Amino acid sequence: xxxxxxVLDSPDEIGRLAGTFNDMIGRxxxxxxxxxxxxxxxxxxxxxxxxxxxxxTELVLRRPRPLEDYQTVLESxxxxxxxxxxxxxxxxxxxRADMGEVKMExxxxxxxxxxxxxxxxxxxxxxxxxxxxxxxxxxxxxxxGDELRLRELLLNLVENAVKYSHxxxxxxxxxxxxxxxxxxxxxxxxxxxxxxxxxxIFDRFFRTDEARAHTKKGTGLGLAICAWIAESHKGRVxxxxxxxxxxxxxxxxxxxxxxx
Ligand code: ADP
Numbered sequence: 001x002x003x004x005x006x007v008l009d010s011p012d013e014i015g016r017l018a019g020t021f022n023d024m025i026g027r028x029x030x031x032x033x034x035x036x037x038x039x040x041x042x043x044x045x046x047x048x049x050x051x052x053x054x055x056x057t058e059l060v061l062r063r064p065r066p067l068e069d070y071q072t073v074l075e076s077x078x079x080x081x082x083x084x085x086x087x088x089x090x091x092x093x094x095x096r097a098d099m100g101e102v103k104m105e106x107x108x109x110x111x112x113x114x115x116x117x118x119x120x121x122x123x124x125x126x127x128x129x130x131x132x133x134x135x136x137x138x139x140x141x142x143x144x145g146d147e148l149r150l151r152e153l154l155l156n157l158v159e160n161a162v163k164y165s166h167x168x169x170x171x172x173x174x175x176x177x178x179x180x181x182x183x184x185x186x187x188x189x190x191x192x193x194x195x196x197x198x199x200x201i202f203d204r205f206f207r208t209d210e211a212r213a214h215t216k217k218g219t220g221l222g223l224a225i226c227a228w229i230a231e232s233h234k235g236r237v238x239x240x241x242x243x244x245x246x247x248x249x250x251x252x253x254x255x256x257x258x259x260x
Contacts, residue, residue: 041205045087045219049080083219090221094204097228104232105146108256111182112140114151115175122158122173130167133158136174141182144256145233153229156222157186157237157249163215164247165190181235182253189246190214198239202227210243226251 004025005018053076060073096102119135126133143150154173161171165188176183191210193201200206205220223237230237234254241247 038204042087042091045205046084049084053077053080087219087221090219090225093225094221094228097225102232104149106144107147108142109145109147109150110140110142111150111175111184111253112138114147114154115173115184118151118154118158119173121155122162122171125159125162126171129162129165131162131165132170133162134170134172136172136185136187138175139177141175141177142256143182143233143235143253145253146229149229150233153226153251154184154186156226157251160222161186161188161190161247161249163217164188164211177255180255182251182255184251184253185248186250187246187248192243192245192247193239193241194243198241201239202237 004022056073056076060069093102115135115138119133122133125131158171158173165171169189172185172187174185174187176185191214193208193210197206197208201208202223203220204224207218207220211218227237230251230253235252238250238252239247240250
């Protein structure tokens with residue numbers, strides 16, 4: 001795909017057509033590169049748990065062992081299977097989204113009750129990791145959309161905030177309404193994200209070095225899904241963060257307009 005039309009600086013129609021054509025080829029080229037990268041990343045992410053499972057299983061089968069050893073390996077294998085299942089579920093969702101096959105409701109959703117539900121769920125999540133989850137300002141805000149997807153989006157951000165916090169840390173969830181937009185924010189004081197990585201964290205499979213060092217748990221697919229859900233609601237996900245300083249993720253959504 002590296003062929004380009006060479007109509008050098010031709011000012012006429014043909015020149016302009018050649019320019020448009022070359023531009024299209026360039027974009028196709030970039031898309032193919034992305035697909036190749038994605039396939040390679042996906043294979044790698046699935047290969048890693050398989051390698052772990054194979055290694056442990058072979059080791060324990062090499063000679064007779066006490067029953068507990070088999071139990072330990074089976075438990076570890078189960079963890080890896082759960083990890084692979086999670087990756088495959090997220091990949092399936094993204095590929096259905098790419099093909100336009102994800103059905104989205106378009107109903108009024110009261111974000112404040114969603115925030116309160118998620119807060120209760122998050123409190124339990126936080127307890128497991130000694131992270132305190134608190135509610136900040138919560139204003140009423142109604143948006144048009146799919147409650148289950150929005151719930152998934154918010155839960156994903158809260159799970160990340162807890163996961164990337166330090167023990168004893170605090171996570172705050174808030175909801176503001178400025179009359180035009182709803183702003184759902186999740187703030188943590190955890191490992192943070194370098195400015196250079198802010199764009200890339202929404203790429204499929206991208207995980208920062210800090211995140212990899214902090215925990216093995218994570219697929220690098222959650223934020224790609226969050227961004228897709230926000231965009232399907234004509235909204236976006238913003239990030240403010242710095243390494244070692246913690247992060248704030250904000251979902252900005254247009255408010256539902258009552259019929260005139
Ligand atoms: P993961 O499953 O790895 O958490 P995500 O797609 O949810 O994947 O996030 C992508 C990457 O963005 C993470 O691996 C991490 O590097 C970074 N990230 C996301 N949320 C946070 C956060 N609250 N604090 C620090 N880093 C974060």
